[in-house]
Amino acid sequence: MAILNWGVDSAAAVTDDLYQCVVTNFGQPDFWGRYLTTIANVSDGLTREEIRFIQDKGMKVMPIYNNFSEATGSRAGAVAARNAIFRARQLSISEGSFIFANVEKFFLVDSDWITAWVDTFFESPYRPGIYADPTEGPFNEAYCAATEASERVRQQTVIWSAEPEPGATTKRGAPRRFNPKRPSCDANVWAWQYGRDASACPIDTVLMQSRLFETLT
Template sequence: MRILNWGVDSAAAVTEDLYECVVGNFGQPDFWGRYLSTIPNVSEGLTLEEVQLIHDRGMKIMTIYNNFSAAVGERAGAVAARNAIFKARQLGIEEGSFLFANVERFFDTDAAWLTAWVETLYNSPYRPGIYADPDEGPFNAAFCEAAAANPIVRQQSVIWSAEPEPGTTTKQNAPRQFTPNRPDCDANVWAWQYGRDADECPIDTVLMENRLYKELF
């Protein structure tokens, strides 16, 4: 039987108030997805104090890198990966953890960027993850092109799918079946953001397979 873990992600920093909001309205997360970088009007970057708070409350951290607005070109993909690695090291993110590139559906995206992201992380102490929408936008075609050209992309990367979106739920009422949408080619889709922008707290709700959860920080 497939073991699933439930959690949330947020652009806002995890404070005691936000944590209590989530626990009170949704349940205790197994993990919390957080961004590595502060980007004005987009995301607050993870801090050492926040890492401590999250771990003290019994949760793991899913790290997300989003300091880019297009995923085009080999050089840009490698630079993004190196910047993510630098940020992760600053925060003491454990080696072997996945770092997820935040590839939005409206980003220009190509195979060269995705390949460089995966290869650079594969050759580092960290592991390559990609948050993406396999239904809308250019990610599907770009990923399948990259995976066909380079087996490392298919074998080593893990995808966190943004589709479908049945909506946010409590932990208890999370989908019983793990049914994220997938690219049109073979891919390791191990996480699913099934609900976005909850009304009660500024979070999204996420399911992931236990094999990914075990590799979180």
């Protein structure tokens, strides 16, 4: 059976209070997903100090880029990727890390954006990830069209699936089987956000395969 790593993600910065809340109520995360940029009323942007705090607590950082509200068009996909790469460099995110585009199920999405996101990362020291819902919204159709047109998209992209959502659990109570929903075409689905909006702390709970965990900062 594949080794799985358990962690969380949060829009809020990882302070000692939030860390203690998570450890007390859920357990010690192996990694913590955090957003690269500050967006008013949405997310606190990751800082170098926060990265040090996370690493000092024995965790890795899962970088997420969310400074966009739709995912359509080649130009927008390339701009989003360049901005994500620039910010990752500023923060000294380790080369080889996957950076996940936060594609919500209510976003407009097309294959041109996905292909440009992947192609732009190909020329960088980082690798392209996409957080998405493969079952609801336009992502599945757009992604499969992109993989049909580009072997690079199929080979290089790692998907972080938002479904199914049985609910947030403790580390000990996490699903035993890695069973995320997948696109209807061939895809590298290596992470699964199986629980959203936990009641005890403002976090989501995530499982990922060790091959992704090993690439994190």
